[in-house]
Amino acid sequence: MLLNTIILALRELKRNVMRSVLTILGIVIGVGAVITMVTIGGGATAQVKEQIASMGSNLLMVTPGKRFGPGQSSSVPLFKLDDGEAIAREVSSIAAVAPVSSQSIKAIFGNQNWTTQVTGSSNQYFRVTNRTIRTGRLFSDTELRSGAAVCIVGETVRKKLFGGQECLGLNIRLEKLSCQVIGVLEAKGQSTMGMDQDDIVVIPLRTFQRRISGNQDVAMFQVSVQQGASTEKAQQDIRLLMRERRHLSPSDDDNFNVMDMKEIANMLTGTTRLLTALLSAVAAVSLLVGGIGIMNIMLVSVTERTREIGIRLAIGAFEHEVLFQFLVEAVVLSSFGGLIGIVLALSASVWLASTLRVPFVFNGGIVIVAFLFSAAVGVIFGYFPAMKAARLDPIEALRHE
Amino acid sequence: MVAFNQIDTHPIIELKGITKVYGAGQAAMHALRGIDLIINEGEFLAVMGPSGSSKSTCMNILGCLDTPTSGSYKFKGIEVGRLDHKQRTRLRRFYFGFVFQGYNLLKRTSALENVELPLIYRGITANIRRARALQALEAVGLKGWESHMPGELSGGQQQRVAIARAIVTDPSVLFADEPTGNLDTARSHEIMDLLTRLNRDRGITIVMVTHEPDMAMYAKRTVHFLDGRVESDNQNGRIL
Ligand SMILES: Nc1ncnc2c1ncn2[C@@H]1O[C@H](COP(=O)(O)OP(=O)(O)OP(=O)(O)O)[C@@H](O)[C@H]1O
Numbered sequence A: 001m002l003l004n005t006i007i008l009a010l011r012e013l014k015r016n017v018m019r020s021v022l023t024i025l026g027i028v029i030g031v032g033a034v035i036t037m038v039t040i041g042g043g044a045t046a047q048v049k050e051q052i053a054s055m056g057s058n059l060l061m062v063t064p065g066k067r068f069g070p071g072q073s074s075s076v077p078l079f080k081l082d083d084g085e086a087i088a089r090e091v092s093s094i095a096a097v098a099p100v101s102s103q104s105i106k107a108i109f110g111n112q113n114w115t116t117q118v119t120g121s122s123n124q125y126f127r128v129t130n131r132t133i134r135t136g137r138l139f140s141d142t143e144l145r146s147g148a149a150v151c152i153v154g155e156t157v158r159k160k161l162f163g164g165q166e167c168l169g170l171n172i173r174l175e176k177l178s179c180q181v182i183g184v185l186e187a188k189g190q191s192t193m194g195m196d197q198d199d200i201v202v203i204p205l206r207t208f209q210r211r212i213s214g215n216q217d218v219a220m221f222q223v224s225v226q227q228g229a230s231t232e233k234a235q236q237d238i239r240l241l242m243r244e245r246r247h248l249s250p251s252d253d254d255n256f257n258v259m260d261m262k263e264i265a266n267m268l269t270g271t272t273r274l275l276t277a278l279l280s281a282v283a284a285v286s287l288l289v290g291g292i293g294i295m296n297i298m299l300v301s302v303t304e305r306t307r308e309i310g311i312r313l314a315i316g317a318f319e320h321e322v323l324f325q326f327l328v329e330a331v332v333l334s335s336f337g338g339l340i341g342i343v344l345a346l347s348a349s350v351w352l353a354s355t356l357r358v359p360f361v362f363n364g365g366i367v368i369v370a371f372l373f374s375a376a377v378g379v380i381f382g383y384f385p386a387m388k389a390a391r392l393d394p395i396e397a398l399r400h401e
Numbered sequence B: 001m002v003a004f005n006q007i008d009t010h011p012i013i014e015l016k017g018i019t020k021v022y023g024a025g026q027a028a029m030h031a032l033r034g035i036d037l038i039i040n041e042g043e044f045l046a047v048m049g050p051s052g053s054s055k056s057t058c059m060n061i062l063g064c065l066d067t068p069t070s071g072s073y074k075f076k077g078i079e080v081g082r083l084d085h086k087q088r089t090r091l092r093r094f095y096f097g098f099v100f101q102g103y104n105l106l107k108r109t110s111a112l113e114n115v116e117l118p119l120i121y122r123g124i125t126a127n128i129r130r131a132r133a134l135q136a137l138e139a140v141g142l143k144g145w146e147s148h149m150p151g152e153l154s155g156g157q158q159q160r161v162a163i164a165r166a167i168v169t170d171p172s173v174l175f176a177d178e179p180t181g182n183l184d185t186a187r188s189h190e191i192m193d194l195l196t197r198l199n200r201d202r203g204i205t206i207v208m209v210t211h212e213p214d215m216a217m218y219a220k221r222t223v224h225f226l227d228g229r230v231e232s233d234n235q236n237g238r239i240l
C-alpha cells in the first residue's frame, strides 16, 4: 500500500508537469540564492581575516583626523615629515616608520598609459609593507634627499606599460614628472579590499611633495613595531608624542588616529560582515519570494485537487492514504527542488568565488536551513489544504469550487 | 473492523425518515423530506422522478458520500450514522460501486488508470488490476480507448468509463445516477443488458436513477420521487 501510494504520488506529479516544474523552480531560486549569497559573503570575510593575519600584527597606522569621523575637517592639522622622524626617534620599540602620501595618476610610456596609485615614501615603505625588490634597486640616500625623478614600479604597472620589454633605466611620465624606473617590486597579488597591490608606483617622498602635491604634507605614517615588543605600548607612546607635538590640552580629543591591525581588521571584517548581512537579507527575500511562489501554485491548484481528493475518497481511499500521497508529492517536489538548488548554488559559489578571488567556504548550516525552509513551505502549502479537503464528506469535496 | 455481513436476515438497505436540508434558517432548502425505503439483497431498483426531486441527493446518502440531516440508514442492519469516517470509507471501498451523474473522472488520467484506481486502493497487484480494468472497459464497449484521457472522450464515452470504474471491483451494491443519460438508445440498451447480467449472474444489488421509462423497465421495481418524498413504489411486473 505504501508503495502504491508513492506510485500514485509520482504519477500525479508527472501528470501535472507544469505545476511540478514551477514549484521546483520556486524552491530552486530560493535555496540557490540564499546559499550562494551566504557562501560568497562567508568567503569574503574569511579572506579578510586571512590577509590581515598574513600582514602581521605589528603594523600601526597613524592618520590625521578624528577617530572614525566622517571626513576630516579642514581645521585638523596634517602631518609633516618631522612628525615621522620624531616617532622614529622618541618611541623606542619602533622598527621602521614610513611616510606615505598617495595620489591616483595616469602613468605614460610611449603610447601606453595606465592610471595607477603613485605613492611618495622612503625605503622604509618596503620594510613596513613587507615588500621586496625583484629586479633593480632601492632609492639611494641622495635620490631621497634631493627628490630625484626616479621610481620603483609594481608588477601590474610594469606589465601594462612595458609588456615583455626590459624596463629598468627607461623613463615613464607621471603628469609633468618624467622619472626613471630603477626597480620592480616582487608581485603580491590582491589586498584585503580586493585592490591590486601590484598596481603601484613608488617615488621618493620629496619628489612627490615637490612635483605632485606641491606641499610639505604627509598623508599618513605606517609604523612597524619591533618583533616581540608590545604594539599597545608603542601605540600609546605614539599617541602621547603626537598629542604633545600637536599641543593638545588634556581636555581635547585626539585629532589623529593610531590604529593597529586588530582595529583595522575589525573595521574591515565589520564591513564585510555588514555586506554579508545585506546579501543575506536579499537572499532571504528571494527565499521568501520563492516560498510565496510555491504557496501560490499550491493554493491555486487546491480547487482541482480538492475535486481529485473527493473522487479518491468516493471510490474508497482512506483519508490517510490521500494525505500520504499529497505528503509524498510535496516532499518529492521540495527535496528535488532543494537538491537542484543546492547543486546550482554550490557550483555558482565555486565559480563566483574564483572570479571574485575569494576563498570558497562551505557553510553547511545555511544549506540545511535553506533546504528545510523551502521543504517546509512546500509541505505546509501542499499538505494542509489537502488535509482540510480529506476530512470532508466526498460529495462536499467534489462540489468544491 | 465491522463485519457488515454478520446478519443476513436484514435487508441490505433500510432507510427510515431520511431528511436532508441544505443551508439553514430562511434559506433552508428541504431536499429530502423523510424517505422510507427498504431494498433487499439482489434487487434491481429504478429511481425516477422529475428533475430537482432529490434523486441524486438520496443516491449520495445511500452511497455514503453524504450525510443525511436526520433519519436512520441501516446497511445490512448496521446503523451507518454511527460509523466513523474510516468505517464509512471501508463501506465504499469494499461494498459499493458508484456511477456519478457528472462522471467525476480524474483529469489527465487515462481511461485505464481511472478504472484501475479503485483496485489500487483495494491493494490488488498490478497485473491482475490491469486485466480486470481492461475487462471492465471491454464490457462497456470501450475496447481500444484505454489510453485516452477523459478530455479526449465524448460525454457518453466518459460515462461508460465511469460505469467501468464502478463495476470493476465487483461491488455488493451498485449505485448508478443516470448511467445512460448521455448515451444513444442502442448503447443504453447495451449498458442495461450489462447491468441486468451483473444483477442476475453475480447477484449485485443495483439502485439506478433514470429519466427514461424504457430503461426503468429493466429493473424489477421502480420508486418515484416527488419533492423529496417517495411518491410511489411499484414492482415492475415483468422481468426481462
Ligand atoms: N449542495 C447543495 N446546496 C443547496 N441545494 C442543493 C445542493 N445540492 C442539491 N441541492 C438542491 O436539492 C434539490 C435536489 O437536487 P438533486 O440534484 O438531488 O435533484 P435530482 O433529482 O438529482 O435532479 P436531476 O434529475 O436534475 O439530476 C435541488 O433543488 C437542488 O437545488
Ligand SMILES: [Mg+2]
Binding pocket: B055, B056, B057, B101, B177
Ligand atoms: Mg440528479
